[in-house]
Amino acid sequence: MIRVSLISFARMDKCAPQPPMIARKKAYTAARARTDTVAYAERLKGQGRSVTEFGDPNLIALQGGVVIITQRIKACWEVLG
Numbered sequence: 001m002i003r004v005s006l007i008s009f010a011r012m013d014k015c016a017p018q019p020p021m022i023a024r025k026k027a028y029t030a031a032r033a034r035t036d037t038v039a040y041a042e043r044l045k046g047q048g049r050s051v052t053e054f055g056d057p058n059l060i061a062l063q064g065g066v067v068i069i070t071q072r073i074k075a076c077w078e079v080l081g
Contacts, residue, residue: 026065028058037065 009023026037029051033040041061044050051059 022060022062023064025058025060026062028065029060030065030067032056032059034067036067037061038063040065 009020011019029037029040035043037060041063044061051061
């Protein structure tokens with residue numbers, strides 16, 4: 001199971017409701033792919049593929065998702081998007 005934590009998000013007044021949803025999808029994609037979302041998007045583009053091929057509505061290929069890796073205990077690594 002992949003745990004995704006949105007670490008930080010800010011929006012201006014009167015901002016549309018979509019940005020928080022997109023931010024969560026970027027975090028999820030970065031954690032799932034274990035790479036920043038811009039690198040993930042470039043890899044897909046180079047392969048002639050699209051995120052829709054994976055059948056996961058939470059994947060998104062937009063710049064902005066960053067991978068943060070923390071070590072909780074020696075044998076366990078956690079990837080945060």
